[in-house]
Amino acid sequence: MLLPDKGKPTKYEMIRKNYYIIIDNERSSIRKLRNNLGFYSIVADGTVNEEEVVYDTDKKLLTGVGLILRKKLTPKRAYFSLVRINNLTDSFQLHEKKSFLGECEREDNPSDFPVQIADAVNNIFNNVFTINLVDVVKHCFPYIKIAVGGNKYKIVSGTGYEVVVSFETLAIRDMRTGRKGVKRIFSLEMEDDPDYEREREHIEAVIERYCKELVPVMKNRFEIAQTLVTAPIVDKKEERKKKLEEKRKKKEAEARAEE
Numbered sequence: 001m002l003l004p005d006k007g008k009p010t011k012y013e014m015i016r017k018n019y020y021i022i023i024d025n026e027r028s029s030i031r032k033l034r035n036n037l038g039f040y041s042i043v044a045d046g047t048v049n050e051e052e053v054v055y056d057t058d059k060k061l062l063t064g065v066g067l068i069l070r071k072k073l074t075p076k077r078a079y080f081s082l083v084r085i086n087n088l089t090d091s092f093q094l095h096e097k098k099s100f101l102g103e104c105e106r107e108d109n110p111s112d113f114p115v116q117i118a119d120a121v122n123n124i125f126n127n128v129f130t131i132n133l134v135d136v137v138k139h140c141f142p143y144i145k146i147a148v149g150g151n152k153y154k155i156v157s158g159t160g161y162e163v164v165v166s167f168e169t170l171a172i173r174d175m176r177t178g179r180k181g182v183k184r185i186f187s188l189e190m191e192d193d194p195d196y197e198r199e200r201e202h203i204e205a206v207i208e209r210y211c212k213e214l215v216p217v218m219k220n221r222f223e224i225a226q227t228l229v230t231a232p233i234v235d236k237k238e239e240r241k242k243k244l245e246e247k248r249k250k251k252e253a254e255a256r257a258e259e
Contacts (some may be wrong), residue, residue: 002102002113007077012192017092017204018220019186023213026167029186030153032210033165037155037203045154048166050074051147054222055110055140061131062140067121068222069110069140078106080117083220084124095218099124110140146225147171155203161196163203164189172225181228185221186214 034042051073056062062069066085071078080101089095101113101120110117118133150168165188172181188207190200207214217224 002080002104002116004102005079005100006103007079010191013098015092015188015190015192015200016220017188017190017216018224019188019207019214019216021167021184021186021213022215024184025213026151029167029211029213033155033206036206036210039158040203041156043154043156045152045164048148048150048152048168051145052221053142054144054146056143057136057139057141060143061136062121063143063222063226067125068220069117069121069137070222071104071108071110073106077103078108079103080108080110080113082117082120082124083222085220085223090218092218096220097124111138114138142175144222144225144229145173145175146221148221157196157199159196159199161193161199162190163200170221170225172229174229177229179229181225183224183228185217185224 030042053071053073054063055069055071066087068083068085069080070083071080082099082101084097084099086095086097099120101117104113114134114137117137121133121137122129148168148170150166152164152166155163155165165186168185168187170181170183170185172183173179188203208216219227
């Protein structure tokens with residue numbers, strides 16, 4: 001049985017915003033934030049040390065419809081959660097809808113809780129599935145594993161609002177193909193309290209203006225990882241057409257050179 005959340009309770013939903021790191025200089029980025037945030041303090045807040053395992057079937061019946069079933073492992077906790085991806089919005093707050101499933105043992109798999117997870121999937125999708133979700137969950141296996149390490153900092157405003165920023169190294173592995181990848185990202189994690197909207201906007205504006213090495217991306221960790229280790233689908237007809245066009249241009253260039 002999945003257990004209730006043992007983590008730190010929050011009154012408001014947590015927003016996580018990710019950035020690609022184009023020029024990797026953590027100290028320089030922190031210095032720019034300190035110099036331009038004004039009456040905000042930045043303090044070191046420890047390290048990131050966690051792992052995410054995303055599960056799916058062989059035919060990607062879950063991730064294929066924008067549903068991420070994942071287990072997160074930290075030094076103190078292990079739990080399952082669901083994330084529904086909405087690619088039809090430009091808002092980070094609306095890009096993903098999260099649903100906490102429950103605390104579990106570190107070695108547990110979704111097949112240990114098929115009924116509970118199937119019920120949660122139906123709830124998050126408003127019961128639109130006509131397939132047997134219990135059977136789908138039973139056939140889920142590890143798809144992508146993401147080991148996350150890095151440094152955390154805390155930005156604290158004069159009003160007491162806190163935002164956690166982190167420079168993360170994602171060590172990614174596709175569990176079925178064995179493909180691996182490494183990606184550096186920067187992230188903001190903050191509580192969606194409407195009373196502190198001005199503080200959030202100020203922090204994001206400073207990053208956008210002064211930290212050009214950090215580029216916002218409308219993707220969560222899994223989407224970033226999947227892009228990195230999943231081989232692109234090659235259109236053989238288009239590839240052949242492209243090669244013929246390159247040969248034609250090469251011959252034309254050689255003919256002009258001989259004239």
